[in-house]
Amino acid sequence: MSYLDDRADLAGRVAVIVGGGGGLGRACAIDLGGAGMRLALCDRDGASLGETAKLVEDAGGEVITGELDARDPDALTAFFGDADARYGPTCDVVINVVGGTFRQPFEESNPRGWDALIRTNFTWLLHSTQLAMARMRPHGGSIINITSIEAHRAAPGFAVYAAMKAAVTSLTRTLAVELAPDKIRVNTIAPDYILTPALNTLTEGLSEEVVALQHRIGTPMGRVGNFEDAGGCALFLASNLSSFVTGSTLHPDGGAIASAGWFNWPDEGFMNNPPQHIIEYLLGR
Numbered sequence: 001m002s003y004l005d006d007r008a009d010l011a012g013r014v015a016v017i018v019g020g021g022g023g024l025g026r027a028c029a030i031d032l033g034g035a036g037m038r039l040a041l042c043d044r045d046g047a048s049l050g051e052t053a054k055l056v057e058d059a060g061g062e063v064i065t066g067e068l069d070a071r072d073p074d075a076l077t078a079f080f081g082d083a084d085a086r087y088g089p090t091c092d093v094v095i096n097v098v099g100g101t102f103r104q105p106f107e108e109s110n111p112r113g114w115d116a117l118i119r120t121n122f123t124w125l126l127h128s129t130q131l132a133m134a135r136m137r138p139h140g141g142s143i144i145n146i147t148s149i150e151a152h153r154a155a156p157g158f159a160v161y162a163a164m165k166a167a168v169t170s171l172t173r174t175l176a177v178e179l180a181p182d183k184i185r186v187n188t189i190a191p192d193y194i195l196t197p198a199l200n201t202l203t204e205g206l207s208e209e210v211v212a213l214q215h216r217i218g219t220p221m222g223r224v225g226n227f228e229d230a231g232g233c234a235l236f237l238a239s240n241l242s243s244f245v246t247g248s249t250l251h252p253d254g255g256a257i258a259s260a261g262w263f264n265w266p267d268e269g270f271m272n273n274p275p276q277h278i279i280e281y282l283l284g285r
């Protein structure tokens with residue numbers, strides 16, 4: 001065992017990933033499976049679940065899967081039961097991934113839409129967290145909630161989604177304290193733009209050159225995030241390397257939240273307003 005493997009202490013431990021089929025769930029599954037964790041993945045998309053399980057198994061990992069909608073409490077309870085049956089009645093890590101949104105001015109939204117966003121981004125996570133706690137109490141564990149950069153700033157057009165991600169951040173802090181005596185750590189990962197199929201829809205119809213320039217200007221590190229950027233955060237929070245970290249947030253965002261409105265313009269460098277030539281162009285000069 002290498003020095004890092006020894007310090008991380010992940011091999012053989014059990015991780016449940018809710019939303020572990022595609023996107024960031026797959027990113028976490030590949031990295032935790034690669035570190036030797038035994039996995040239980042559930043997702044409503046059976047095809048991507050199967051693909052992720054195969055990726056994990058082909059790399060020598062152990063995995064069970066459950067096709068379900070995380071918003072269905074009975075299905076989620078049954079899935080945690082399946083994980084118990086396979087790996088025993090305790091688990092070490094639970095990653096809550098499921099979430100999503102759509103752009104809509106708040107004025108045009110309605111109670112039905114609010115309810116959908118609240119159920120998709122918050123309610124199921126309460127249930128998953130309770131199921132996780134019960135299985136971690138005997139020995140401790142790590143609960144990792146995937147939130148968003150939008151939990152930490154204004155998000156015009158995404159008001160309820162951002163509010164729910166902020167709610168998860170608040171819940172995380174409170175539970176980190178409530179559960180600290182039980183050695184259960186609770187943290188969030190708050191990504192900005194990480195290339196997943198869900199995020200790809202935001203740039204549909206744009207050329208690669210335009211998208212690259214958008215990220216060159218909008219993200220201080222000048223690129224989009226990739227699976228390893230997200231998976232690395234999950235590995236750290238799952239592992240013993242973060243054994244004294246709870247109630248915290250990791251920001252895999254290339255510096256976006258820190259930049260708070262400063263853009264890296266190709267000629268002018270960092271400015272918190274558009275450069276003069278853009279203004280002149282907008283004024284038609």
Ligand SMILES: NC(=O)c1ccc[n+]([C@@H]2O[C@H](COP(=O)([O-])OP(=O)(O)OC[C@H]3O[C@@H](n4cnc5c(N)ncnc54)[C@H](O)[C@@H]3O)[C@@H](O)[C@H]2O)c1
Binds near residue numbers: 019025045099
């Ligand atoms: N990708 C990013 O850049 C980014 C940025 C900020 C926040 N996030 C957050 O990260 C999480 C994952 O985002 P993603 O880009 O991977 O999206 P995604 O839509 O690919 O979701 C990941 C997985 O969750 C599954 N899923 C969605 N709803 C489900 C449900 N109700 N029940 C069971 N499974 C369900 C999907 O099938 C998918 O396999 C979300 O909470 C999202 O808000 C992502």
